[in-house]
Amino acid sequence: MLSKEGVEGVRIGFKLGEDNGKREGIFPPQNGKVAIVTGGAKGIGYETAKHLSRLGMHVIIAGNHENQGLLSVGKIVKETGNEKVEFMYLELASLQSIRQFVQRFKAKNALLHVLVNNAAVMLVPQRITADGFEEHFGVNYLGHFMLTELLLDTLKQSGSTDCNSRIVTVSSATHYIGELNLNDLQSRHHYSPHGAYAQSKLALTLFSYQLQQRLAADGSHVTSNVVDPGVVNTDLYKHTSWLFKLCKWLTSWLLFKTSTQGASTVIYVAVSPDLEGSGGSYYANGQKTKSADTSYDEDLQRKLWARSCKLVGILEHRQCAS
Numbered sequence: 581m582l583s584k585e586g587v588e589g590v591r592i593g594f595k596l597g598e599d600n601g602k603r604e605g606i607f608p609p610q611n612g613k614v615a616i617v618t619g620g621a622k623g624i625g626y627e628t629a630k631h632l633s634r635l636g637m638h639v640i641i642a643g644n645h646e647n648q649g650l651l652s653v654g655k656i657v658k659e660t661g662n663e664k665v666e667f668m669y670l671e672l673a674s675l676q677s678i679r680q681f682v683q684r685f686k687a688k689n690a691l692l693h694v695l696v697n698n699a700a701v702m703l704v705p706q707r708i709t710a711d712g713f714e715e716h717f718g719v720n721y722l723g724h725f726m727l728t729e730l731l732l733d734t735l736k737q738s739g740s741t742d743c744n745s746r747i748v749t750v751s752s753a754t755h756y757i758g759e760l761n762l763n764d765l766q767s768r769h770h771y772s773p774h775g776a777y778a779q780s781k782l783a784l785t786l787f788s789y790q791l792q793q794r795l796a797a798d799g800s801h802v803t804s805n806v807v808d809p810g811v812v813n814t815d816l817y818k819h820t821s822w823l824f825k826l827c828k829w830l831t832s833w834l835l836f837k838t839s840t841q842g843a844s845t846v847i848y849v850a851v852s853p854d855l856e857g858s859g860g861s862y863y864a865n866g867q868k869t870k871s872a873d874t875s876y877d878e879d880l881q882r883k884l885w886a887r888s889c890k891l892v893g894i895l896e897h898r899q900c901a902s
């Protein structure tokens with residue numbers, strides 16, 4: 581099957597966005613490329629990892645549940661026939677674990693063409709990470725901030741003019757109602773699970789745009805984009821009320837996307853030739869879309885960046901230079 585560039589393409593079994601039928605999931609093979617998918621053992625991350633493997637990529641599932649990760653690797657190998665799929669332990673709630681993950685990855689001397697910042701928790705009770713960060717902020721945002729920062733040199737080495745490396749950060753429509761409280765990023769004065777999740781997703785969106793600016797300013801062949809996968813029937817909702825779960829159970833066939841549908845925009849942004857060299861955008865339903873006005877506030881982006889460097893203990897002038 582030929583993709584629109586005339587390259588022998590791989591159909592990966594879904595249609596993109598709401599213009600179903602106009603654009604199908606046919607992408608050029610990605611053999612020889614390497615991807616890391618955080619939280620790739622289940623849900624949207626699993627489908628992303630599976631489809632990237634089907635395209636021939638070497639995929640690393642980075643997650644904090646080893647058994648589940650190994651089971652997912654086995655399923656993907658069986659289903660795609662691609663044996664270059666592996667699990668590597670990564671606990672995003674621990675800066676030490678993130679550092680160790682990056683050390684182990686770098687010891688492989690592999691390139692890195694796609695980083696999918698996908699893992700998340702949602703609506704968890706007030707809890708803190710190993711480093712004392714509020715869990716939504718620490719896992720969803722700061723963990724990925726740190727991971728990306730430590731992998732940036734490899735991403736830069738792996739990208740080229742006609743084949744940029746790609747950072748795909750999974751946000752959520754919830755970011756539209758998010759507020760970033762620079763005076764209380766850890767929600768110590770007031771905690772609401774919804775507010776904390778929304779703040780983490782707004783932070784990821786601000787980060788992704790600021791990262792793109794910095795990458796473009798230093799002429800890197802790396803792009804950074806954000807994706808909203810839509811409302812998807814996954815375990816992310818396990819901390820919701822029983823009433824919500826009942827409604828979800830009754831209506832999921834109608835109102836919720838499947839994980840494969842949820843992964844479609846993530847995969848599109850990770851590999852589509854349409855987006856070569858293009859960064860700094862927000863995608864939903866396979867289309868470039870406007871994110872919340874606050875997310876474009878460059879002053880806020882820079883402030884969050886500086887604060888994040890401080891919180892994770894990275895010198896701002898390292899990669900984070902303003």
Ligand SMILES: NC(=O)c1ccc[n+]([C@@H]2O[C@H](COP(=O)([O-])OP(=O)(O)OC[C@H]3O[C@@H](n4cnc5c(N)ncnc54)[C@H](O)[C@@H]3O)[C@@H](O)[C@H]2O)c1
Nearest residue numbers: 619623624644671672673698699700752811812814815816
């Ligand atoms: N499901 C939806 O409706 C929906 C809507 C909008 C955005 N999203 C986003 O999509 C992404 C994927 O979510 P999903 O729906 O597949 O959820 P999911 O619960 O099925 O998967 C989340 C993954 O993150 C991993 N994870 C959680 N905490 C971790 C930690 N501390 N360290 C390492 N990994 C950790 C989990 O193990 C799991 O593999 C998330 O970023 C989520 O915010 C989902």
